[in-house]
Amino acid sequence: MASALRYSDKVVIVTGGSKGIGKGIVRVFVENGAKVVFCARGVEAGQALETELNGVGPGSSLFVSCDISKEEDIKRLISVTAERFGRIDCLVNNAGWHPPHKSIDETTADEFRDLLNLNLISYFLATKYALPYLRQCQGNVINVSSLVATIGQKHAVPYVATKGAIIAMTKAMAVDESQFKVRVNCISPGNVMTPLWEELASQSSNAAATIKAGEEAQLIGRMGTEAECGLAALFLASDASFCTGVDLLLSGGAELNYGHKSQIS
Numbered sequence: 076m077a078s079a080l081r082y083s084d085k086v087v088i089v090t091g092g093s094k095g096i097g098k099g100i101v102r103v104f105v106e107n108g109a110k111v112v113f114c115a116r117g118v119e120a121g122q123a124l125e126t127e128l129n130g131v132g133p134g135s136s137l138f139v140s141c142d143i144s145k146e147e148d149i150k151r152l153i154s155v156t157a158e159r160f161g162r163i164d165c166l167v168n169n170a171g172w173h174p175p176h177k178s179i180d181e182t183t184a185d186e187f188r189d190l191l192n193l194n195l196i197s198y199f200l201a202t203k204y205a206l207p208y209l210r211q212c213q214g215n216v217i218n219v220s221s222l223v224a225t226i227g228q229k230h231a232v233p234y235v236a237t238k239g240a241i242i243a244m245t246k247a248m249a250v251d252e253s254q255f256k257v258r259v260n261c262i263s264p265g266n267v268m269t270p271l272w273e274e275l276a277s278q279s280s281n282a283a284a285t286i287k288a289g290e291e292a293q294l295i296g297r298m299g300t301e302a303e304c305g306l307a308a309l310f311l312a313s314d315a316s317f318c319t320g321v322d323l324l325l326s327g328g329a330e331l332n333y334g335h336k337s338q339i340s
């Protein structure tokens with residue numbers, strides 16, 4: 076009987092895998108037999124997840140401490156993976172940050188540059204250093220963007236710009252890497268309850284009301300889950316063999332229909 080595991084013995088790297096969406100992705104790949112190397116800055120949460128997942132299997136996980144805003148750390152993440160497993164089948168660029176909401180007038184150029192480095196250049200560099208291995212396996216890259224790249228978001232110009240650039244970069248990379256049979260795709264989540272979402276809600280004047288509004292923004296009437304993000308990434312990696320350069324919206328229909336949107340009083 077064929078195995079029900081959908082990514083057995085494949086080697087996957089997930090950046091920002093200790094919490095939130097990345098954690099959901101790490102878990103789903105391990106549940107499907109993959110050997111997952113994941114990084115984050117927080118060592119404690121990373122090691123705890125590694126231990127938990129290795130106790131369950133059927134795949135395995137390895138935590139590597141790494142700050143993806145630093146090129147040397149990214150290089151080390153890729154080389155540790157290649158030395159340990161000898162191959163890389165899939166790279167999931169997920170680690171990123173949404174700064175507190177701010178108007179254009181309050182946003183500095185340095186804040187914008189720092190976010191470009193963290194959210195965008197890190198994806199470019201991790202892909203660049205993983206590609207020699209991905210090309211050998213005819214593997215794939217999955218970049219986590221955001222629904223707001225398509226629909227915009229109030230007081231979040233640098234964040235929205237970095238996420239839009241991720242979608243554009245995904246398409247350009249898909250073009251360049253097609254000759255090596257490496258697919259490059261994108262996931263754009265809408266509202267997914269994660270530590271990042273909670274942190275942003277806690278900065279608003281009424282966190283409970285912000286969370287309720289976040290849940291009601293989807294036609295499906297709730298936020299997405301970390302596990303659903305993992306399943307979407309697994310779909311792109313294992314099943315979507317005719318997809319490259321796509322942006323998969325994981326939004327519960329949040330972008331559909333008219334709503335009360337005018338800010339003109």
Ligand SMILES: NC(=O)c1ccc[n+]([C@@H]2O[C@H](COP(=O)([O-])OP(=O)(O)OC[C@H]3O[C@@H](n4cnc5c(N)ncnc54)[C@H](O)[C@@H]3O)[C@@H](O)[C@H]2O)c1
Binds near residue numbers: 142266
């Ligand atoms: N939560 C949402 O609703 C939502 C929606 C759309 C897009 N996203 C995107 O999904 C991704 C994950 O978001 P999340 O909500 O799970 O965030 P989160 O803050 O809950 O988790 C982020 C993870 O990335 C890691 N990380 C952050 N900075 C890092 C760095 N410099 N080096 C290494 N690791 C780092 C953290 O340690 C953590 O493991 C981000 O790219 C975010 O922009 C999230």
